[in-house]
Amino acid sequence: MPRIVVLTGAGLSAESGLGTFRDVGGLWSQYDLNEVATPEGFARDPVRVHEFYNMRRANCRAAAPNAAHIALAKATEQLGDALMLVTQNVDDLHERAGAQNVIHMHGRLDGALCHHCDHRWPAPLVMQADDPCPACQVAATRPDVVWFGEMPHEMETITSAIAGADMFVAIGTSGTVYPAAGFVDIAQDHGVESVEINLDPTSGRFDRILQGKATETVPAFVRTLLNS
Structure with a gap:
């Protein structure tokens, strides 16, 4: 069975209403x-953050998985360990679509982290700077997400899997944020x-390019993949 690594980025969740860094007028543009x-x-x-x-x-709580999330969840179910699903997104839409064992290389919005003792726990909907761990x-609570300047999670696992795969697929990612932008080079x-x-x-580095909305191209790609 072929070994496949799939990387998803903000473009996958954009059609669920979650903005990207580059959306004009979106939440990110205000900060x-x-x-x-x-x-x-x-x-x-910390209060502002x-x-x-x-x-x-x-x-994120108000958003729902779209057809691309659902198609990838089906792929993880049918391919099992032959497919590794990695996401740059900090939302939980892959999981809500039914995907299993997703690697969140940039952490998750629904997680909390103590930057004093490194304890992790499920985040409440509203977090405050004086929340105790x-x-x-200690009042050292922060979102359990990877910020610029911090090392993404499970990098060795991801890069080793790509190097030993039969196929690497990048979906809805800008290809500009490293280290993920270097995965195609691996x-x-x-x-x-x-x-x-x-x-x-995003670049001329990929062997194949499928252009279009994620909700249309991803389900079609997954159907082809599962029928091959």
């Missing part, structure tokens, strides 16, 4: 990324077929 998506910004103003992520959490009681270096599914091509 300076240096102030709400870096450890330094959190240290300067929590305000931002409380809005993102509410936005349930483990150490695939190319190891002779792994690479496929990009996106509204617009």
Whole structure:
């Protein structure tokens, strides 16, 4: 059975109403990324950062999985361990669609992290800067997401899987944020077929490009994949 690694990005959840960094007039455009998506910004103003992520959490809660999430969930069910699903997204739409064992390389909005003792627990819908950690009681609660300047989760597992795969598929990702932007290079270096599914091509580094809305292209791609 072929070994496939699928990477999903913000473009996959955009059709569920969750904005991307580049949306004009969206939630991200109202904030300076240096102030709400870096450890330094959190240290300067944790109240503002929590305000931002409380809005993102509410936005995520109100969204629903779309046809692309559902198709990928079906692929994980039918292919099992032969498919590794990795996402740059911090929403839980893959899981709500039924996908299992998703690797969230940038963490999750529905998680909380103590930056004093590294304890993790499910996040409430609203978090505040003075919330105590349930483990150490220190008021050091932050969203369990990976900010700019921090190392994404499970990088060794992901890169090893891509290097040993038969196919690497990138869906709805801009191809500009490293280290994920370098995954296609790993695939190319190891002779792994690479496929990009996106509204617009991001680079000339992929072997195949499927252009269009994720809700249309991803289900069609998954049907072909499962029937091959």
